[in-house]
Amino acid sequence: MAILVNKIMLSSFILAIIFVTFMVGVESIFEVYEAKVLMTNKLSTPLTLHCKDKTHDDHINTLQPGESHRFKFVPNPFGTASLWFCSFNWTGAFHRFDIFVQKRDECHDCNWEIYTTGPCKLDPLVKCYPWYS
Numbered sequence: 001m002a003i004l005v006n007k008i009m010l011s012s013f014i015l016a017i018i019f020v021t022f023m024v025g026v027e028s029i030f031e032v033y034e035a036k037v038l039m040t041n042k043l044s045t046p047l048t049l050h051c052k053d054k055t056h057d058d059h060i061n062t063l064q065p066g067e068s069h070r071f072k073f074v075p076n077p078f079g080t081a082s083l084w085f086c087s088f089n090w091t092g093a094f095h096r097f098d099i100f101v102q103k104r105d106e107c108h109d110c111n112w113e114i115y116t117t118g119p120c121k122l123d124p125l126v127k128c129y130p131w132y133s
């Protein structure tokens with residue numbers, strides 16, 4: 001009897017370990033693929049930004065000077081590459097820029113600063129881009 005109980009306990013224990021390993025594994029796969037885009041308003045005025053991809057809409061966000069906004073998504077591992085396009089406007093100005101282009105941006109934590117002249121990506125090295133329009 002004691003041996004039977006031990007066997008049942010042992011197999012439940014093994015099942016629990018397998019289950020936990022599986023859950024942690026699945027979770028870390030999603031973590032690896034999740035990308036974050038952070039944009040900080042470096043203007044001296046409020047900045048409104050609106051980012052979208054083909055199927056998602058990150059909605060309109062207005063940032064005060066120095067404020068940041070972040071959104072997350074899962075980059076497409078196969079097939080069509082992820083592309084997030086944004087509009088940026090402040091008093092008297094309206095611009096467009098693609099904030100995430102899968103081929104250009106190999107970042108998982110993509111850090112951007114927004115200036116009047118255009119956005120600058122901070123990692124791995126500071127790289128500034130002009131507005132598209």
Ligand SMILES: *[C@@H]1O[C@H](CO)[C@@H](O)[C@H](O)[C@H]1NC(C)=O
Nearest residue numbers: 046047048062089090091092
């Ligand atoms: C940007 O444009 C939107 C829509 O026209 C407007 O509501 C918003 O106030 C503008 N943002 C700034 C900071 O001027």
